Amino acid sequence: MLEWLIEEIFAKYNYWISITIMLIGFYAMIAKGNLIKKLIGLSIFQTAIFLFFISLADIGPTLRGTAPIVSEAMIHKGYVYVNPLPHVLILTAIVVSVATLAVALALVIRMYEEYGTIEEEEIIEKERELGV
Amino acid sequence: MILSVVEQFPVLVVVISLLSAFTILIAGWLNKKSCWFLSFSTILVQLVMSVFILNHVLTIGTIHYWLGGWAPPWGIEYVVDALNAYVLVILLSLALICVTYSKRSIAHELPHKIVPFYTVYQLLVTGLCGVVVTGDIFNMYVFVEIFSLSAYALIASRGKIALKASFTYLVLGSIGACFFLLGIGFLYSVTGTLNMHDLSVLLPPLYGNKVVLAAFGFFTVGLSIKMALFPLHTWLPDAHSFAPSEISAMLSGIIIEVSTYAFIRVCFSVYTVNFIKLLPIFDFLCWIAALGIIIGSVLAIAQYNLKRMLAYSSVSQMGYIMLAVGLSTSTHHALWGGLTPALMHILNHALMKGCLFLVAGAFIYKAELWNITDFKGLGRKMPYTCAAFTLAAISMIGVPPSVGFVSKLYIILASLEAGKFIFVAVMLLSTLLNLVYFWRVIEMMYMRREEREKESHSHPPANKNEIPLSMLIPVLTLASLCIIFGILWLTEIPIPILDQVNALFGLGRYAAP
Numbered sequence: 001m002l003e004w005l006i007e008e009i010f011a012k013y014n015y016w017i018s019i020t021i022m023l024i025g026f027y028a029m030i031a032k033g034n035l036i037k038k039l040i041g042l043s044i045f046q047t048a049i050f051l052f053f054i055s056l057a058d059i060g061p062t063l064r065g066t067a068p069i070v071s072e073a074m075i076h077k078g079y080v081y082v083n084p085l086p087h088v089l090i091l092t093a094i095v096v097s098v099a100t101l102a103v104a105l106a107l108v109i110r111m112y113e114e115y116g117t118i119e120e121e122e123i124i125e126k127e128r129e130l131g132v
Numbered sequence: 133m134i135l136s137v138v139e140q141f142p143v144l145v146v147v148i149s150l151l152s153a154f155t156i157l158i159a160g161w162l163n164k165k166s167c168w169f170l171s172f173s174t175i176l177v178q179l180v181m182s183v184f185i186l187n188h189v190l191t192i193g194t195i196h197y198w199l200g201g202w203a204p205p206w207g208i209e210y211v212v213d214a215l216n217a218y219v220l221v222i223l224l225s226l227a228l229i230c231v232t233y234s235k236r237s238i239a240h241e242l243p244h245k246i247v248p249f250y251t252v253y254q255l256l257v258t259g260l261c262g263v264v265v266t267g268d269i270f271n272m273y274v275f276v277e278i279f280s281l282s283a284y285a286l287i288a289s290r291g292k293i294a295l296k297a298s299f300t301y302l303v304l305g306s307i308g309a310c311f312f313l314l315g316i317g318f319l320y321s322v323t324g325t326l327n328m329h330d331l332s333v334l335l336p337p338l339y340g341n342k343v344v345l346a347a348f349g350f351f352t353v354g355l356s357i358k359m360a361l362f363p364l365h366t367w368l369p370d371a372h373s374f375a376p377s378e379i380s381a382m383l384s385g386i387i388i389e390v391s392t393y394a395f396i397r398v399c400f401s402v403y404t405v406n407f408i409k410l411l412p413i414f415d416f417l418c419w420i421a422a423l424g425i426i427i428g429s430v431l432a433i434a435q436y437n438l439k440r441m442l443a444y445s446s447v448s449q450m451g452y453i454m455l456a457v458g459l460s461t462s463t464h465h466a467l468w469g470g471l472t473p474a475l476m477h478i479l480n481h482a483l484m485k486g487c488l489f490l491v492a493g494a495f496i497y498k499a500e501l502w503n504i505t506d507f508k509g510l511g512r513k514m515p516y517t518c519a520a521f522t523l524a525a526i527s528m529i530g531v532p533p534s535v536g537f538v539s540k541l542y543i544i545l546a547s548l549e550a551g552k553f554i555f556v557a558v559m560l561l562s563t564l565l566n567l568v569y570f571w572r573v574i575e576m577m578y579m580r581r582e583e584r585e586k587e588s589h590s591h592p593p594a595n596k597n598e599i600p601l602s603m604l605i606p607v608l609t610l611a612s613l614c615i616i617f618g619i620l621w622l623t624e625i626p627i628p629i630l631d632q633v634n635a636l637f638g639l640g641r642y643a644a645p
Binding site for chain 1: 270273274277281284285288291292293295296298299302303306307309310313314317320321324326
């Protein structure tokens, strides 16, 4: 039992944390009626995936990871380079998520101007009143 | 590496489009009228390039373009084979037709938003082209997000109810894209590469690995949201019905098809046929698609709003494509084996649905007619538009020799060969349902007269009230292509293109015994 715990939970704690955060975000997107809260959920969901990617690049505490700048001196001192690719990917993905969030917030502002509320149910009710 | 001129085109298609988007924004400051012209000419140039690319791919072979000269798998690679080139030509043709149509229609519908409209439209085309030409899976994710973001903005451009539709699409689309990203992360964690070809080489020893299986699950669900496959289609009806009509045509004709292309690419280029055959994924997909076909059609019958009806019809048409994809691994005939029916229907659906949505836009442009019950006597007021609608509608029903007929014929033959007779029944039932909901519209346009006319019991000379020529030509072009391509498919002239795709993935008659 303890062995299983160590192997499946503690050794892979980064994955468990990112999955937990992801599900928190997912829950917020599904359960919350407030559009801003939904977007916060979306943001948490995306961030969890970013954390997952970043933790992939981690090489553990025993190896001394450093920035991937090629220099003979650092290699002789016993440093190991961290894979920079996940970080770069996530830099791109962060830009994408910021853009998504910006478009989404713009939509929410326009909806607030149009309907005077950002509660999903009230918006649906007002739509019904308009006869759609 | 010295490249011929045509081999530079894959990257130019994307770059020219991206630069043009910002040029339009700046030019729009100086002169609003230049926007349409810039957008039109850019897409025309892109289309010419894509035709050259298709020709090059068919005659010489696959194009590999290394961005910045970095060799894959380190650098990003653009790979264009028969599948990309074919989808690229369809995409840009429909984009060109929609932009021609939008000149008058956008000036009428969104007079204050002309500059942003064309800027975002050009970004949409950039994103779509990017997804199609790229050979790098992370690059594909970025382009998927570019076209999705442009699509959200374009759907919302009409304001009011469209905002809610766009928001729903945004939330669901983002979840889909995040799943896609997570799938990429899983594959990267086991292989350490993002290049699709490299992945397909490194993955086979890992096919039993749970991470690889989970990644496939994430790809499938993520892209199913983007392509509105049946149980995940909930964003589609609102988004399609409240967007400006040319965007509805693009959404239905190309955007969900490009997502399907991404799915086909992931299934056959990243994973391979051998992986698909290990698991009963495609059998499951066939059943989901069949359910989608029936339920989409039934829901379409229940709609009174024409664009909403067409949107539900898209759900059922996506079912056709996915059914054909699902059958692709179990058919071996030279004509209808492999991906041929699926790719054929991608083109056919773009033609038919493009035409139908543009006609729906024409009715809105002329008289704000949204509901089918308002179409009484339109057949005489707008004879050419209604004729185009009828041509596209009978294509959807599947009257020979239209494109719809050929698609249905090939899918039925494929399901017969696969020995799944239930799908033949599904196709026939769906034809019947198509007939019900399209005939209703045709009947309303031609066989009912307006109330006023009924009272007088006379036939007054019909006062024609056609849409402007710049809107009529795209509509009529698409409608006539519905028939021309139907005949072309029947003569089997374009089949060799699709045959090359099968050869590429080892499907159809190229399948290993």
